[in-house]
Amino acid sequence: MTALLQVEGLKAFYGPSEALHGIGFSLAHGGITTILGANGAGKTTTLRALVGMIRREGKILFDGKPIDKLSTEAIARLGVAHVPEGRGTFTGLSVDENLRIAAYTRSDRAAIKDDMERVFGYFPRLKERINQQAGTLSGGEQQMLAIARALMLRPRLMLLDEPSFGLAPLIVQEIFRIMRLINSEGKVSVLLVEQNAALALGLATEAYVLETGNVVMSGPAAEVKNDEGIRKSYLGY
Amino acid sequence: MEQLLQQIASGLASGAIYACVALALVMIFTATEHLNFAQGEMAMFSTYLCWQLIQFGLGFWTALAIAAGLSFVIGVLIERIILRPLAGASALSVVVVFIGLLAIFHSMAGAIWSHTIKSFPSPFPEVSFAGSGIIGPHQIGMVVVTIAMLSALFAFFRFTTLGLAMRAAAQNPTSARLVGVNVDWMLALGWGLAAAIGAVAGAMVAPVVYLEPNMMSSILLYGFAGALVGGISSPGGAVFGGFMVGVLENLVAYFGNLTEKTFGVYIIGNGEKLSVALIIVITILTLKPAGLFGRVITKRV
Ligand SMILES: Nc1ncnc2c1ncn2[C@@H]1O[C@H](COP(=O)(O)OP(=O)(O)OP(=O)(O)O)[C@@H](O)[C@H]1O
Numbered sequence: 001m002t003a004l005l006q007v008e009g010l011k012a013f014y015g016p017s018e019a020l021h022g023i024g025f026s027l028a029h030g031g032i033t034t035i036l037g038a039n040g041a042g043k044t045t046t047l048r049a050l051v052g053m054i055r056r057e058g059k060i061l062f063d064g065k066p067i068d069k070l071s072t073e074a075i076a077r078l079g080v081a082h083v084p085e086g087r088g089t090f091t092g093l094s095v096d097e098n099l100r101i102a103a104y105t106r107s108d109r110a111a112i113k114d115d116m117e118r119v120f121g122y123f124p125r126l127k128e129r130i131n132q133q134a135g136t137l138s139g140g141e142q143q144m145l146a147i148a149r150a151l152m153l154r155p156r157l158m159l160l161d162e163p164s165f166g167l168a169p170l171i172v173q174e175i176f177r178i179m180r181l182i183n184s185e186g187k188v189s190v191l192l193v194e195q196n197a198a199l200a201l202g203l204a205t206e207a208y209v210l211e212t213g214n215v216v217m218s219g220p221a222a223e224v225k226n227d228e229g230i231r232k233s234y235l236g237y
Numbered sequence: 238m239e240q241l242l243q244q245i246a247s248g249l250a251s252g253a254i255y256a257c258v259a260l261a262l263v264m265i266f267t268a269t270e271h272l273n274f275a276q277g278e279m280a281m282f283s284t285y286l287c288w289q290l291i292q293f294g295l296g297f298w299t300a301l302a303i304a305a306g307l308s309f310v311i312g313v314l315i316e317r318i319i320l321r322p323l324a325g326a327s328a329l330s331v332v333v334v335f336i337g338l339l340a341i342f343h344s345m346a347g348a349i350w351s352h353t354i355k356s357f358p359s360p361f362p363e364v365s366f367a368g369s370g371i372i373g374p375h376q377i378g379m380v381v382v383t384i385a386m387l388s389a390l391f392a393f394f395r396f397t398t399l400g401l402a403m404r405a406a407a408q409n410p411t412s413a414r415l416v417g418v419n420v421d422w423m424l425a426l427g428w429g430l431a432a433a434i435g436a437v438a439g440a441m442v443a444p445v446v447y448l449e450p451n452m453m454s455s456i457l458l459y460g461f462a463g464a465l466v467g468g469i470s471s472p473g474g475a476v477f478g479g480f481m482v483g484v485l486e487n488l489v490a491y492f493g494n495l496t497e498k499t500f501g502v503y504i505i506g507n508g509e510k511l512s513v514a515l516i517i518v519i520t521i522l523t524l525k526p527a528g529l530f531g532r533v534i535t536k537r538v
Pocket residue numbers: 014019037038039040041042043044045046195
């Protein structure tokens with residue numbers, strides 16, 4: 001079976017400087033792959049390169065089709081939802097408007113309504129705050145909104161950049177529990193970038209470790225998790 | 238007393254025009270952080286287009302609809318052809334381009350239609366009615382038409398998906414792209430709408446100020462002042478600010494005349510109302526830099 005996402009020789013650039021030096025990885029249909037690494041390893045850059053937010057070279061196949069020449073908005077239309085570093089909230093819009101604009105690529109009004117109810121099922125707190133300006137939500141609520149917005153796209157693939165960042169452990173657990181649900185119930189494949197390796201390895205099936213723009217190690221998440229050598233040398237815990 | 242009411246009413250009428258110009262400025266500013274100095278000259282040019290269509294024998298409203306449509310297209314083309322390549326250019330180069338646009342529209346209008354002052358027909362009937370001493374039919378029509386247009390715009394931005402997408406693209410272009418919004422087109426659309434608003438404002442004010450290439454220059458200043466007073470990042474605030482500046486300007490003249498009559502000393506009059514209105518605007522901005530309704534944007538460093 002072919003992978004949902006297949007990446008080979010991916011390079012990415014900020015201006016003239018190369019930040020990714022030709023990395024490769026893959027993500028199975030319905031799978032959860034995590035990309036780990038220290039600060040500045042290139043995790044965020046990898047996600048940005050995948051959705052065309054920065055200049056990139058190399059091969060990116062989404063469901064067998066090359067997307068490395070497509071614009072960010074065209075990739076979104078294919079069903080790739082990126083929850084970026086900093087969450088990308090439309091701070092001046094209400095929660096409701098944030099969710100509605102997230103379904104911009106779709107025209108099936110009835111289904112959009114259903115999906116709205118579904119995300120409120122996952123995140124009841126958002127429903128309570130539906131008319132609140134999104135910029136005034138707490139950090140945890142904004143992270144919930146970010147994931148809810150990604151779901152409104154009806155994605156086949158969700159890219160998540162450090163969803164645990166800056167949140168209390170209890171909220172993080174809640175968010176990871178829901179991610180697992182979204183993956184299993186919603187058939188959404190997930191590419192998860194995390195600094196919190198223990199957390200990510202608990203959720204993911206495959207893991208890749210990045211160091212200064214190169215993949216230095218990869219394997220099934222369970223193996224990586226149990227290999228003390230890898231943990232000590234790359235993940236620092 | 239009647240004179241005071243009269244001044245307020247005519248202040249509201251010119252304020253309606255300033256409100257339109259202010260809104261057009263704010264629409265482009267929130268999306269690009271640039272102030273379009275050419276907005277007034279674009280509106281003037283649109284007004285000439287409208288006049289020309291009326292000369293061809295079209296009815297006023299048909300002519301205005303076509304002129305607004307043409308202005309929309311011109312606005313879109315200006316964004317796509319002239320401003321698009323400047324994305325990422327320094328603020329100063331964009332200012333230079335705006336000033337260039339201003340000069341181009343100004344001299345084009347002069348070259349095509351000459352610099353002589355032309356009268357512009359009012360679409361509203363000359364009727365007299367109770368209270369017509371306070372406000373004339375054209376002034377009422379002007380307020381009604383602009384308020385109808387502004388309400389339609391607010392409804393568009395608030396209730397339609399496209400309006401929402403335009404707001405999203407203006408606020409956070411990166412996130413807008415991530416949800417599939419074509420941000421470039423939203424910008425062009427914003428330019429088109431701003432130009433169309435200018436066309437309507439121009440055609441409404443032209444019967445009052447007459448048609449000539451300089452007709453919009455002080456109006457642009459007032460609109461600009463209105464946008465700043467209301468908050469350059471707040472469309473609703475800009476509209477309020479426009480009306481406020483209109484009323485303020487007339488009150489200044491009114492009280493100036495009053496003091497002259499009662500005390501026999503001339504302090505301020507019609508000639509100074511622009512300066513005094515601007516002084517009041519500057520005072521408000523010193524006290525409240527973001528404008529009355531603007532949010533202070535703190536940039537993360
Ligand atoms: N906007 C940018 N302009 C220039 N260089 C950048 C930019 N963003 C990141 N970089 C550089 O690219 C490299 C990878 O950064 P990246 O943000 O991908 O790291 P990361 O793995 O996401 O780190 P963190 O865990 O801190 O988020 C770093 O050397 C960084 O300095």
